[in-house]
Amino acid sequence: MSLTTAFNTAQSSLLTTATQLATSSRNVAGAGDPSASRKITVTTTTADGSARVVNITRASDNLLYERTLRATSASAGQQAVLQGLGQLQLTVGDTTSSTSPAAKLGALDNALNTYANAPDNTTLATAVVTAARDVAIGLNAATMTVQQLRGTADSKIADAVSQVNDLLTQFQAQNTAVVVGSENGTDVTDALDKRDAILSKIAEKMGVTTVTRAYNDMVVYTDSGATLFETTARTVSFKSTPVFDAATSGNSVFVDGVSVSGPSAAMPVQSGEIAGLTTVRDSLTVTYQNQLDEIARGLVATFAESDQTASGAPTLPGLFTPGSASVPGTLTPGLAGVIAVNSAFDPTVGGSPALLRDGGANGAAYVVNTASAAAYSAHLQATVTTLEAARTFDPAGQLSSGTDLATFAAGSVSWLEAQRQSASAASDSASAVLSQASNALSTTTGINLDQEYAAQLELERSYQASSKLIGVVGQLYDSLFAVIR
Amino acid sequence: MSLYGMLRTSVSGMNAQSNLLSTVSDNIANSGTAGYKSSSTEFSSLLLQTDSSSYESGSVVTDVRHAVSKQGNLSYSGTSTDLAVQGNGFFMVQDPSGQTLLTRAGGFQVDAATGNLTNSAGLTLMGYDIADGKSPNVVLNGAGGLAAINLQNTKLAANPSTTGAFAANLPSNAAVVAAPTAGANAAASSFSQKSSLVAYDNVGNQVTLDIYMSKTAASPATWEVAVFDQADAPATGNFPYSSAALATQTLTFDSYGNLASGGSISLGVPGGQTLAIDMSGMTQLAANYTPLTASVNGNAPSSVSGVTINKDGTVYATDSNGRQSAIFKIPLATVESPDHLTPVAGNAFIANQESGAAQVGFAETAGVGSVVSGATEQSNVDMASELTKMIVAQRDYTANSKVFQTGTELLDVLMNLKR
Numbered sequence: 001m002s003l004t005t006a007f008n009t010a011q012s013s014l015l016t017t018a019t020q021l022a023t024s025s026r027n028v029a030g031a032g033d034p035s036a037s038r039k040i041t042v043t044t045t046t047a048d049g050s051a052r053v054v055n056i057t058r059a060s061d062n063l064l065y066e067r068t069l070r071a072t073s074a075s076a077g078q079q080a081v082l083q084g085l086g087q088l089q090l091t092v093g094d095t096t097s098s099t100s101p102a103a104k105l106g107a108l109d110n111a112l113n114t115y116a117n118a119p120d121n122t123t124l125a126t127a128v129v130t131a132a133r134d135v136a137i138g139l140n141a142a143t144m145t146v147q148q149l150r151g152t153a154d155s156k157i158a159d160a161v162s163q164v165n166d167l168l169t170q171f172q173a174q175n176t177a178v179v180v181g182s183e184n185g186t187d188v189t190d191a192l193d194k195r196d197a198i199l200s201k202i203a204e205k206m207g208v209t210t211v212t213r214a215y216n217d218m219v220v221y222t223d224s225g226a227t228l229f230e231t232t233a234r235t236v237s238f239k240s241t242p243v244f245d246a247a248t249s250g251n252s253v254f255v256d257g258v259s260v261s262g263p264s265a266a267m268p269v270q271s272g273e274i275a276g277l278t279t280v281r282d283s284l285t286v287t288y289q290n291q292l293d294e295i296a297r298g299l300v301a302t303f304a305e306s307d308q309t310a311s312g313a314p315t316l317p318g319l320f321t322p323g324s325a326s327v328p329g330t331l332t333p334g335l336a337g338v339i340a341v342n343s344a345f346d347p348t349v350g351g352s353p354a355l356l357r358d359g360g361a362n363g364a365a366y367v368v369n370t371a372s373a374a375a376y377s378a379h380l381q382a383t384v385t386t387l388e389a390a391r392t393f394d395p396a397g398q399l400s401s402g403t404d405l406a407t408f409a410a411g412s413v414s415w416l417e418a419q420r421q422s423a424s425a426a427s428d429s430a431s432a433v434l435s436q437a438s439n440a441l442s443t444t445t446g447i448n449l450d451q452e453y454a455a456q457l458e459l460e461r462s463y464q465a466s467s468k469l470i471g472v473v474g475q476l477y478d479s480l481f482a483v484i485r
Numbered sequence: 486m487s488l489y490g491m492l493r494t495s496v497s498g499m500n501a502q503s504n505l506l507s508t509v510s511d512n513i514a515n516s517g518t519a520g521y522k523s524s525s526t527e528f529s530s531l532l533l534q535t536d537s538s539s540y541e542s543g544s545v546v547t548d549v550r551h552a553v554s555k556q557g558n559l560s561y562s563g564t565s566t567d568l569a570v571q572g573n574g575f576f577m578v579q580d581p582s583g584q585t586l587l588t589r590a591g592g593f594q595v596d597a598a599t600g601n602l603t604n605s606a607g608l609t610l611m612g613y614d615i616a617d618g619k620s621p622n623v624v625l626n627g628a629g630g631l632a633a634i635n636l637q638n639t640k641l642a643a644n645p646s647t648t649g650a651f652a653a654n655l656p657s658n659a660a661v662v663a664a665p666t667a668g669a670n671a672a673a674s675s676f677s678q679k680s681s682l683v684a685y686d687n688v689g690n691q692v693t694l695d696i697y698m699s700k701t702a703a704s705p706a707t708w709e710v711a712v713f714d715q716a717d718a719p720a721t722g723n724f725p726y727s728s729a730a731l732a733t734q735t736l737t738f739d740s741y742g743n744l745a746s747g748g749s750i751s752l753g754v755p756g757g758q759t760l761a762i763d764m765s766g767m768t769q770l771a772a773n774y775t776p777l778t779a780s781v782n783g784n785a786p787s788s789v790s791g792v793t794i795n796k797d798g799t800v801y802a803t804d805s806n807g808r809q810s811a812i813f814k815i816p817l818a819t820v821e822s823p824d825h826l827t828p829v830a831g832n833a834f835i836a837n838q839e840s841g842a843a844q845v846g847f848a849e850t851a852g853v854g855s856v857v858s859g860a861t862e863q864s865n866v867d868m869a870s871e872l873t874k875m876i877v878a879q880r881d882y883t884a885n886s887k888v889f890q891t892g893t894e895l896l897d898v899l900m901n902l903k904r
Binding site: 002003004005008012046047048050052176180183184185209211213214219221223224225226227230231232234256257258266267476477480481483484 | 516556558559560561565571653675676678679680681682683691693695715718723773774775776777778779780790791793801803805808809863866867868869870872873875876879
């Protein structure tokens with residue numbers, strides 16, 4: 001080991017230490033950034049014994065990162081479902097709240113019973129009509145809320161899709177930087193960090209899986225396998241529906257030409273905000289609307305008037321009108337939105353509430369109380385019995401059939417609450433998994449300031465030692481030069 | 486006549502030491518010259534005829550040596566065109582007159598006028614043109630086939646895609662798709678899964694290939710793979726494409742989900758070459774559809790954004806899309822006895838009879854060494870030993886001069902015997 005070599009080695013050590021210190025200061029600067037990973041200076045000993053910086057890498061754990069991505073998607077999806085159900089519940093309330101269709105139905109039942117006990121009391125008749133109007137308005141309002149919620153979910157999907165497209169464009173820029181840098185052997189750690197951060201944001205919107213190719217080139221698929229990014233960003237498209245009614249079904253999200261959301265999706269995404277919003281738009285709200293429609297159909301059928309003269313005239317709507325002339329026999333989408341109180345019964349527009357007792361809103365053939373007896377209660381009692389009788393409901397409402405209308409309405413509220421609770425539990429567990437995974441990832445790849453300080457102290461010592469060595473070599477030369485006079 | 490002999494001997498001694506001092510001064514002057522190889526002197530005695538009763542002083546002859554084979558330390562710069570050889574090889578360079586020389590001085594830079602890589606002595610680095618997949622035209626013992634490494638005229642041609650790989654797990658419990666499948670390209674065609682890949686045509690346009698996978702039979706598990714050009718896709722819906730499938734292939738899987746037949750698909754990229762996609766990694770297991778491998782070669786034309794040089798001496802141009810293409814191969818020459826090479830100005834050497842003829846080889850092969858990019862080889866002069874040699878030489882020179890002085894003084898005494 002000659003003096004020149006010693007000099008050279010000490011000099012290379014200074015350079016290396018300076019680079020390591022610069023890396024450490026980058027780490028300290030990035031300590032507040034959750035997406036920044038710990039940068040590591042890779043040094044090597046060269047053939048002549050000196051040290052040299054080969055490249056700068058970053059702490060990474062692919063398995064944990066992928067786990068975090070999955071947890072991010074799952075949590076975002078559950079969050080979207082929970083939010084939608086929360087809004088629905090806020091507006092519909094519970095069975096005891098006066099705002100829910102179930103509570104209003106109960107009020108109608110009470111008023112009808114009271115009136116049946118005193119058929120000659122016009123005030124009680126008016127009270128029944130008022131309660132009926134409340135039920136109709138309540139169902140109308142609930143339908144509007146549900147459909148507005150579907151519209152909101154739809155426009156949120158449109159927002160999410162445009163964000164995914166933006167993010168994919170950004171992803172392409174960072175991916176190109178990573179590939180070019182990796183091929184040229186330059187420091188790509190910052191670009192990798194940025195690319196990871198962008199991918200996490202995409203994962204919030206829709207579940208993703210990735211494949212890494214040569215030179216850190218990343219290919220991104222949805223969790224169902226549709227191509228989102230491969231060399232170039234693929235198009236994610238969605239045509240939003242401005243207004244929803246019960247008969248409207250929303251459009252699908254297309255990734256690279258494949259539908260990935262909606263009932264007829266070829267490769268449906270499993271998680272992420274878009275999947276959650278699609279569940280709200282196409283499944284939960286639709287089921288709830290079916291339940292409302294079935295309640296409305298039950299009401300129309302209960303109060304329908306039948307022909308009393310055996311002349312074969314059809315059964316026609318009575319107190320409640322379904323927006324059409326006939327009484328619907330099957331699930332009619334949107335019925336709850338158009339149900340109204342027949343004006344023939346409504347005293348505020350000149351109708352007669354006594355028609356409840358007598359029948360005949362649809363003409364003379366439908367009059368039950370032909371004698372116009374003031375104390376005639378048989379028709380009212382029959383109506384109460386029908387209202388409280390078990391009915392057959394469409395299975396699309398996902399509630400048990402063969403119950404009476406009040407139980408069905410209460411069941412609808414419990415169904416909603418059960419959905420909300422299970423969504424809340426799922427959301428809690430998804431966010432717990434996310435926080436665990438993020439913590440684990442941050443512990444593995446994140447920046448630990450203590451570690452950095454310790455490393456800096458060590459680097460300082462190393463720098464001092466190298467400088468000392470240079471000083472010693474310099475002195476040796478000086479003594480050599482002193483010999484030559 | 487030993488007194489005159491003594492004078493001659495001391496003069497030869499002084500000459501020898503001044504030779505040594507010359508090498509020392511050259512070494513010290515070039516201690517910072519990249520690729521400089523230190524010179525040293527060895528002495529041998531030349532004796533005249535002597536007998537037991539008298540001594541006839543002889544003289545000393547100088548033999549100049551060059552420590553060409555001694556590796557210098559590498560100094561890392563970070564410039565990709567700074568090259569060093571770790572091992573025995575030499576770069577082959579050409580001087581302006583066209584003569585091929587050997588050198589270890591690898592601080593190459595792009596010469597603005599010509600675009601060639603030249604070092605500080607103005608010598609041009611030579612290599613073999615291997616752009617577009619040409620194989621190097623090597624003449625083992627000469628400079629034939631060598632061309633100046635020129636980075637100025639490097640235009641990346643678009644490379645059409647020719648090979649690729651696509652592998653995925655196909656879900657084993659996917660439902661069998663009713664006819665027509667994707668390959669039929671009918672409006673009612675249905676499929677199980679779809680992915681897409683970017684390929685390049687002859688002029689470098691991106692062609693996105695839609696790959697449809699449809700399960701056609703459950704036992705034995707059979708899938709149909711159909712590849713379409715996405716440009717032909719209908720405005721709405723998936724089918725029908727305006728032209729038929731570029732290729733279809735039937736994959737069958739055994740009962741363990743391993744691929745039994747149909748491990749590759751070959752298709753003509755529209756406006757491009759025949760692209761063979763390796764699908765041997767396909768599996769059919771009870772898991773979700775998961776793409777595992779997706780790659781296609783080729784690149785779009787794009788300006789050169791950087792040059793990288795590999796350990797094996799291959800010069801790659803990197804375009805702004807990040808694709809690399811090999812454009813030159815830098816050969817390394819070796820000789821039997823490097824220390825006997827004739828040094829010429831500019832830290833270069835010429836092979837001669839004693840050193841043996843230059844043999845052309847490539848880095849990373851036996852006995853040649855490797856090319857280190859981003860570093861130059863420092864001079865192998867050791868300053869401390871040069872300085873100590875200098876001190877010794879100074880003392881020896883002085884001693885010789887004392888001998889000369891004594892000789893002349895004795896001659897004076899002799900002259901003074903006769904007055």
